Amino acid sequence: MIVLDPNGEKLNLMPLNVGPSHPATHGCLRFLAAMDGETIVASVEEIGYLHRGFEKMVERGTWQQVLPYTDRLNYCSAIMNNIAYVRAVETMFGVEIPERCKVLRVIVNELSRINDHFVCIAAAFQDLGGTTPFMYAFNPREEIMCIWEKLTGARLTNSYARIGGLYRDSYDGFEQDVLAALDSTEKALKDLHACLDRNRIFLDRTVGIGKISAERAISYGWTGPCLRASGVASDLRKDEPYYDYETYDWEVVVGTQGDCNDRLQVRMAEIEESVKIVRQALKRLAPGPVDIVDPRIRVPAHKLAYQDMEGLIGRFKSVYEGIRVPEGEFYCGSECANGELGFTIVSDGSGHPYRIKVRPPCLTQFAAFHELVEGGMLADSMAVLSGLNIIAGELDR
């Protein structure tokens, strides 16, 4: 197409379609860019290629049946989504979960965060042509995946949290496994920093690329590491503490430039903070129950169902009719790996959710994508995209 630029100069632009099925689009994102040579002049995005109707599906089942769907939102840190959802429902019930459950949730939350950040960093370097950092990041990730496998029976889309407790207590040797995973996480971080911090090629590709100011990021509703990279110290774990996050000794990581390099460096530093939190949480892990005792919320244990009539009825009603969440409307957001994962929940007091709206952190970040890439080179757009860590599962729901 032929256009006149703001100075009245004639330009011949080429519309270039990228995606939806492109190795660097991490799932199925699509954008159309108007190219002047190698430079992106304007860009528009399209999403929805992975839209599965999450919000329609959950209206058909019971409150507990929503859980496995939440795993598929951000599938790089599935358990974290579970916890965000059950926290919203538990807040509506107004119940307090047992101490051991809280600490275990903090541990799996932070391990998920480490996992998610490693995937983001690894994929970002892979997209820029670096395969070595990919392997460094995936070694500790594999150890965490093995912990998931022992804990939940699944590796990728696993659910561990339950409304009012956990699927089960941790297994024998859990603490040792976690400590070993933390050690290799720290080793991998050292290797990654050695690979990247002063790597000329990497810095040239990421420093000053895809910059966004703090005001603009706030206007776009950015949350999580991407917002913090722009210099805003906003973290729900500190701002609206839950699960006693405020009592752990850790810092909110903040960047300065808001560019692609900062977004990756903030994630690396956040892994360090998560390691700190998990080490402290392991020390607090004292024996005790993990489920609340209330058959109206948490289904009674199998043992009770086989021995006692009340337990059997409780189990039957909980599974067939669903738990009855108090009537009302509520928005609850939790700090997930990518930012604030929120649930707007409407309950009519029956065993089925009336409406659940997911607020995915990725959506607002991808909505700003055109502002980040316009004026840059086409190859930079790939660096920007992987630095944002767009997960199509939660973007499209």
Place this chain on the structure above:
Amino acid sequence: MNTVEDIFSVLEEKFGAKRDTQDKWGVAAIVSAAYLHNAAQFLKESAAIKFEMLVDIAGIDYLTYPNHEGPRFAISYAFKSMSVPGARIRLKVLVGEADLKVPTISDLFANANWYEREVFDQFGIVFTGHPDLRRLLNHVEFVGHPLRKDYPAQKRQWLSTNDYLLPALEKRLEDLGYRVVQRSKEVGTNDNEYLEGSIKE
């Protein structure tokens, strides 16, 4: 020291907001569509606690809600404050079936653009003044609004083509100060021809 409750009483006084008794866990205010833009602007710019971030926009269809009285749809806007960490408020607008129109707030919050497109897509509520009200998640050929309670979840539709992004790209270029002299040869004279060319049988 101002609290979110104080902000609510100002909303009540200035914009005739009513307390949403359904939200027992936070603060939610029901405002009329006519005051929505002003109320959102007040929250963003001049309230004692500034709510700089629009967190979410959610549509709700009350068609099968037990004992529900009043308009069928509602739109819930969740805001959060950056300057006072932890302060949150929700605005709710009730929308009747006869007049499915709500003013846009995409001029105040950049992310409202996509959120409003999503509500339009899923519920068919029109945001007046929105710069580019297209479907967001569902397919360009999709018929109906799937999150309405009367849309059957099992219903199948044959959909075969991508979104037609070239007109959107031209619009974006014009927003940036460019002027399109000659359209790309892929652009037809009629946008609908693009859909007619897709496989239907």
